[in-house]
Amino acid sequence: MIYSIDVRIEAPVRDTEVTDRVADAIRNVFPDAEPIHEDGRLVAEGHTLDAFSDVLHEQEILDTARRVFLQNSTDEGFDFSLKKQAAFEGVVNFAVGEPDELGEVNVEVRIREPDVEAFIDYVAPETDEGRPVDPVREYGDRVDPEDIDY
Template sequence: MSSVYSVDVEIRAPVNDTEVTARVADAIRNLFPEADPDHREGELVAEVHTMEGFSEELHRAEILDTARSVFFDNLAGDSFAFDLKKQAAFESRVNFAVGEPAELGDIHVGVTVRAPDAESYIDSVAPPTEDGKPIDTE
């Protein structure tokens, strides 16, 4: 991620009565280490301006193609959003939530790219691959 990007990433996760707030906060920080979640009326909310830590997890887990698919499927103008499973995040694993939300809710991530554009940002977070290896597009 050598280019300079202007991006706002909002992270929201419900906190149910049966959950420990600190564990949900840890789940968020495990995938977004820059996050400092605030507790607000039954949920944790955090805003960060980078997805570098998240990108590192995508690379480590070798799920760049999956991430690109999720990001581009949810791209609308300069924004995209996706949901993550809380339990997997607590274990420092990326698991995209699809279909019905989990019983305790999922971590919702909304990304707005101000510069240069959302497609370029997605390419930096989850670069295109060939034979499962990132392609250097620069």
């Protein structure tokens, strides 16, 4: 799939935190991001969610991710937040409910191509019994779900 997106990732850095550990939390989930320190927070920008999508597949949380993305979507894109401590461990754990006292990793995705729903289908495809219904491999090649080792 060919797409054009902008991803903005922000995470506050509290006085009690080590900036490098917060940067590691961002990089562990978004390895293409290069966070910079800016007014008490780290900010990173990118143009892909491929590695993040891989983590969603590995953790088998496509349905949860899809639900979060769709609930927080507009015509321009979608937003979501992740728990900072889980991200430090390289785990995606969506932040819902009361904000964490250390803050969260906030992600804003703006999509130019394709439309928002098609991009969500790419990052977190629909599943049947936990397996992607129509998985997409690199370069957009369609594969038979039975041929995928989970």
